[in-house]
Amino acid sequence: MHGNSVPDSYVYVTEEGVTRHYADGSVDALAWEDVVEVRVVGDPDVIYILLDREGQGCVVPQAATDTAFLTRLRYLPEFDFDRLGEAVDxxxxxxxxxxxxxxxPSPLPDFEYD
Incomplete structure (x- = not known):
C-alpha cells in the first residue's frame, strides 16, 4: 500500500508573517513587521532566512515558497527583486x-535610577 509521504516541513505565509512547521512539531515564526534582514543561502538547495533584530528568524526552503511568499517580500521597504534573483543564482x-x-534600530528606553 502506498501512502502520501509526510513532508519534513511546511510553510504558511500570511499578511501577518511566515510560519514554518517541522515534522518534529517545532515551529519557527516571524511577523513581517519584525523582519529586518533577508538572506539567501544555496548549497545545493536555496533557502531564504528571515531575521529579526535579535537574530531570531524563520528559515524558508525555496521548495516551500510560492507566489505569496515572493509577493510579500515586495512589500518590504526598498526590496530589490533584481538583487534577490542575482543572490539566488x-x-x-x-x-x-x-x-x-x-x-x-529603535532606541533603548530611558531608565530611571534611584
Missing amino acids: AARGDYVVVWRSPEP
Whole structure:
C-alpha cells in the first residue's frame, strides 16, 4: 500500500508573517513587521532566512515558497527583486544578504535610577 509521504516541513505565509512547521512539531515564526534582514543561502538547495533584530528568524526552503511568499517580500521597504534573483543564482554555500531594513534600530528606553 502506498501512502502520501509526510513532508519534513511546511510553510504558511500570511499578511501577518511566515510560519514554518517541522515534522518534529517545532515551529519557527516571524511577523513581517519584525523582519529586518533577508538572506539567501544555496548549497545545493536555496533557502531564504528571515531575521529579526535579535537574530531570531524563520528559515524558508525555496521548495516551500510560492507566489505569496515572493509577493510579500515586495512589500518590504526598498526590496530589490533584481538583487534577490542575482543572490539566488550566486548563492553557493555561504549566505548573501539581499535586504536590510532601512529603518534604524529603535532606541533603548530611558531608565530611571534611584
